[in-house]
Amino acid sequence: MAPGILQETYNPTTVSDQTFAGKHSFPNDADSEEYARSLDSADPLRGFREKFIIPSKASLKRKSLSAVKGDEDGIYFCGNSLGLQPKCMSRYIQAQLDTWASIGVAGHFTELEESPLKPWQSMADSAAEQSCRLVGALSGEVAIANTLTVNLHLLMASFYRPTQTRNKILLEWKAFPSDHYAIESQISWHGYDPKEAMILVQPDEDHIISTRKIMSTIDEYADEIALVLLPGVQYYSGQFLDISRITEYAHSKGLTIGWDLAHAAGNVPLKLHDWGVDFAAWCTYKYMNAGPGAIAGLFVHEKHGKVEYPNGADTPVFRHRLTGWYSGDKASRFNMDNKFRPIPGAGGFQISNPSAIDLTSLCASLSVFEETSMEELRKKSLKMTAYLQHLLLKDDPERPFRIITPLDPSKRGAQLCLLLDSGLLDCVSAELQKAGIVVDQRKPGVIRVAPVPLYNSYHDVWAFAQVFRNAVGMK
Numbered sequence: 114m115a116p117g118i119l120q121e122t123y124n125p126t127t128v129s130d131q132t133f134a135g136k137h138s139f140p141n142d143a144d145s146e147e148y149a150r151s152l153d154s155a156d157p158l159r160g161f162r163e164k165f166i167i168p169s170k171a172s173l174k175r176k177s178l179s180a181v182k183g184d185e186d187g188i189y190f191c192g193n194s195l196g197l198q199p200k201c202m203s204r205y206i207q208a209q210l211d212t213w214a215s216i217g218v219a220g221h222f223t224e225l226e227e228s229p230l231k232p233w234q235s236m237a238d239s240a241a242e243q244s245c246r247l248v249g250a251l252s253g254e255v256a257i258a259n260t261l262t263v264n265l266h267l268l269m270a271s272f273y274r275p276t277q278t279r280n281k282i283l284l285e286w287k288a289f290p291s292d293h294y295a296i297e298s299q300i301s302w303h304g305y306d307p308k309e310a311m312i313l314v315q316p317d318e319d320h321i322i323s324t325r326k327i328m329s330t331i332d333e334y335a336d337e338i339a340l341v342l343l344p345g346v347q348y349y350s351g352q353f354l355d356i357s358r359i360t361e362y363a364h365s366k367g368l369t370i371g372w373d374l375a376h377a378a379g380n381v382p383l384k385l386h387d388w389g390v391d392f393a394a395w396c397t398y399k400y401m402n403a404g405p406g407a408i409a410g411l412f413v414h415e416k417h418g419k420v421e422y423p424n425g426a427d428t429p430v431f432r433h434r435l436t437g438w439y440s441g442d443k444a445s446r447f448n449m450d451n452k453f454r455p456i457p458g459a460g461g462f463q464i465s466n467p468s469a470i471d472l473t474s475l476c477a478s479l480s481v482f483e484e485t486s487m488e489e490l491r492k493k494s495l496k497m498t499a500y501l502q503h504l505l506l507k508d509d510p511e512r513p514f515r516i517i518t519p520l521d522p523s524k525r526g527a528q529l530c531l532l533l534d535s536g537l538l539d540c541v542s543a544e545l546q547k548a549g550i551v552v553d554q555r556k557p558g559v560i561r562v563a564p565v566p567l568y569n570s571y572h573d574v575w576a577f578a579q580v581f582r583n584a585v586g587m588k
Contacts, residue, residue, distance in 0.1 A: 170549030196402030345377030437464030
């Protein structure tokens with residue numbers, strides 16, 4: 114970790130971050146199974162585990178769709194790639210299918226009794242309103258549409274407005290490939306050379322980028338930057354960037370800043386409106402558990418979503434964006450007169466009719482989030498990663514791995530990234546798989562371990578630590 118990073122002033126969310134930020138201590142018997150069980154017994158969120166389908170160790174080995182019996186739960190630490198299925202999902206999907214089967218096209222506007230779903234024409238708005246509380250947005254600042262990279266392209270079409278002298282985009286050194294490609298192609302689309310117009314902020318040391326480094330890079334290129342686009346939580350290291358402070362600093366230099374929240378939404382508390390974020394986008398299949406490739410979300414601050422009709426004019430004045438039928442106001446959408454009146458707010462950045470099946474999956478997952486808060490989930494997440502860190506680092510100073518995620522829990526999400534010594538990845542992965550443990554691996558030597566507070570237990574953390582330490586040759 115870079116010298117001085119832990120001394121930076123950083124308070125991205127709530128007091129709970131400060132409570133566990135490197136200060137949480139564990140008793141001498143913390144490495145016992147009994148202690149892990151005691152943490153679960155005292156966990157106020159323990160009941161949420163029953164709302165999800167936990168794959169059994171037997172089912173994780175299945176090679177067909179036929180049922181595999183097995184009573185012992187596997188350990189699923191891969192919610193940073195794909196969240197587990199909520200048990201209510203099948204009920205929501207069946208309601209969607211029954212609506213379609215029974216009333217056909219009338220499902221767009223008819224609210225059926227005993228259905229958990231809104232009519233299809235209202236589902237995206239309903240999901241957007243529910244999502245506002247997860248990302249700290251005002252009503253109207255969130256839209257549900259498309260997929261993550263598509264939304265990033267649409268948002269950059271509006272917010273990346275390069276000029277001859279100001280055409281660079283600042284991003285992190287190891288952006289997720291789809292982000293890197295999207296940025297690269299947007300720059301090329303505007304006729305500039307990505308090799309010259311992409312500013313990659315390098316880590317201070319060992320994969321961590323300090324806020325100070327980001328700010329100094331902004332200073333260095335302030336007169337050339339057209340857009341700053343950063344991750345809320347960096348996918349590879351798990352670092353939780355100081356969104357509030359970085360956004361404020363970018364704005365102080367007159368810059369537009371957007372955030373990819375793929376690994377932050379549903380993971381850490383966010384206050385996008387209060388922090389003044391210009392725009393953001395996220396997927397919903399990781400910590401939000403809406404299913405593989407599920408429909409995505411986007412945020413546009415209210416200051417950018419205004420639609421005005423100056424002096425009673427018929428022609429609206431609004432921020433440039435790519436538009437389509439679903440960008441238009443519902444009140445006039447079905448007039449079919451080709452007189453475009455954009456929806457105020459993030460809704461005006463939609464383009465086309467969203468998939469009702471996708472929306473159904475998201476609504477099912479959001480119904481679980483409605484029963485708790487991001488603040489409560491964050492409290493448990495901070496403690497879980499602190500506990501995992503304690504179990505992994507205790508006793509043995511000569512470890513064949515390093516934690517490349519910030520050691521201060523407040524500067525990470527629900528993820529620890531373990532960089533293994535050369536040649537260990539395959540054998541460690543095999544041992545974890547044999548034990549019914551699912552994690553994400555990134556070659557050549559990183560295992561990303563994500564205890565998700567909605568459905569993982571402290572006993573999961575304890576059991577993983579035992580198997581992992583044995584797999585790398587530690588006691």
